[in-house]
Amino acid sequence: MSSVAIQSRAIYIAIMTQTPPLQPEANLDPFEDFLCFSVYSTGLAFNRIYKPLLDRLGLTYLQYLAILGLAQKDDQTVSELGEKLFLESNTLTPLLKRLEAAGLVERRRSAEDERVVRITLTDKGRETAAEARCVPGELVEATGVSIESIAELNRELKALRTQLRGG
Amino acid sequence: MSSVAIQSRAIYIAIMTQTPPLQPEANLDPFEDFLCFSVYSTGLAFNRIYKPLLDRLGLTYLQYLAILGLAQKDDQTVSELGEKLFLESNTLTPLLKRLEAAGLVERRRSAEDERVVRITLTDKGRETAAEARCVPGELVEATGVSIESIAELNRELKALRTQLRGG
DNA sequence: CGCATTTAGATCGCACACGATTTAATCACT
DNA sequence: AGTGATTAAATCGTGTGCGATCTAAATGCG
Structure with missing residues (x-):
């Protein structure tokens, strides 16, 4: 069984908490040590926390992000x-x-360039966006994670994402 | 337009870097300040980084995690x-x-309890798992993120996930 | 002008995620 | 032993993600 070859452009993005390269025999617990898995599973957990709140707005998690982006x-x-x-x-x-079918946005081809589709929020879409903005405020701190440490975590994740995306 | 009501069990899980509650008028950039979005988009970025490597093993990202879990x-x-x-x-x-169809695992009903399905790796599955373990080693650090800071980030994400899942 | 190239979206197929429901097996309790 | 509740997994429908391809519009360039 051959190990997979190293790529020519040696991107290394700190993927795990142990020092690479890993040997197949290494006795590690992937789900404890792999940063990619922590990001993945934390994403699932966020999705599940948001879902009951977003259900009341009739939005999925991605639709919620899209509405905020459009707002x-x-x-x-x-x-x-x-x-x-x-x-x-x-x-x-x-x-x-789907957002258009729900009456939250309008999609229109640009007059100057017919290839381009422009998205605008409807009145209903703006109302939903305003409610969507209140959703994070509903999730209230229970235990000892401070706003400051969250801000720090956020900075680190953004830096990591930038690296993962090739700088 | 009504703001959504606060839930009775006031869980607050530090969701963003600004202090809640948010007013709809607040002039914030969701995609910079929302931790949930940083986690989400970093997850997408991880997925895209892993994909070309996993393609060679014929695995998707989740299949890769599952194989490691089974190993x-x-x-x-x-x-x-x-x-x-x-x-x-x-x-x-x-x-x-799908993993069974690919010949990597076997699924068998337990003899003691017919409700339970037990999963075992085939020989081919174990070979693939060994190769899968080498994948993170291919992603090599390019810029200034140290193993230590990644380990710290990992700890913080795991703590966050635990909170999101209700402790 | 003519025609290849590029670009913005749309379409398609496959593989997740997950709420809701179903099926079948086991358990609990009388 | 009987039966209602519980449990493990499977099934189903909807909505992402994303590689690959397609279409139509715009651009570049001799």
């Missing part, structure tokens, strides 16, 4: 929104059609 | 594996059937 700036293109969310049209187009 | 301990039940991955049978059953 930031009116009349964005699909690509523009995609840059904020780190997603592309293959994910956003169906999502935006 | 830790032989003859696990679906529920046992689910506890490691924070997933349930509605996600794992189809995934395990």
Whole structure:
């Protein structure tokens, strides 16, 4: 059994808490030591925490993020929104059609460039966005994680994401 | 437009870097300040980094995690594996059937309790697991994130996940 | 102008996630 | 032993993510 070869452009993004390279024989617990798994499973946990709150707004987690993104700036293109969310049209187009069907956004081809689709929030969409902004305030600190340490965690994750995306 | 009511059991899980409660008028940038989004988008970035490496093993990201989980301990039940991955049978059953179809695992009903399905790695599955363990070693540090800071980040994420899951 | 190239979205197929429900087996308790 | 509750896994429907491909519009360039 051969180990997979090292890539030519040696990106190394701190993936785990143990020093690479790993030997197959190493006795490690992947789900404790792999940062990628901590990020993955924390994402699942966030999704589950948000879901009951977003259900009342009739939004999924991604739809919630999209609505917040649209509320930031009116009349964005699909690509523009995609840059904020780190997603592309293959994910956003169906999502935006669902939001349109729900009466929260309008999709219109640009007059200057017919390739471009511009998204605007409807009145109902703006109301939903305002409610969506209140959702995080509902999740209230129970134990000892301070706002400061969360801010720090957020900074670290953003730096990591930037590295993962190639700087 | 009504703000959503505070829940009776006031869980607050530090969700963002600004102090709640948020007013709808607050001029914030959700995608910079929301920890949930940093976790979400970092997860997407991890997925994309891993994909080309896992493609060579013929595994998806979740299949990779599942194989590593199965390699830790032989003859696990679906529920046992689910506890490691924070997933349930509605996600794992189809995934395990795909791994079975690929010849990497075997699924067998327990003789003692016919409700239980036990999963074992085949020889091919163990080979794949050994290769899978080498994958993180391929992702090599390019810039200034040290193993120590990654270990710290990992600890913080795990603590956060624990809180999100209700302690 | 003519035509290849590029670009923005859309479409398609596959694999997750997850709430809700179903099935079948076991347990609890009388 | 009987039966209602519980449990483990499977099934189903909806909504992401994403690689690959497609379409149509705009651009570049001789």
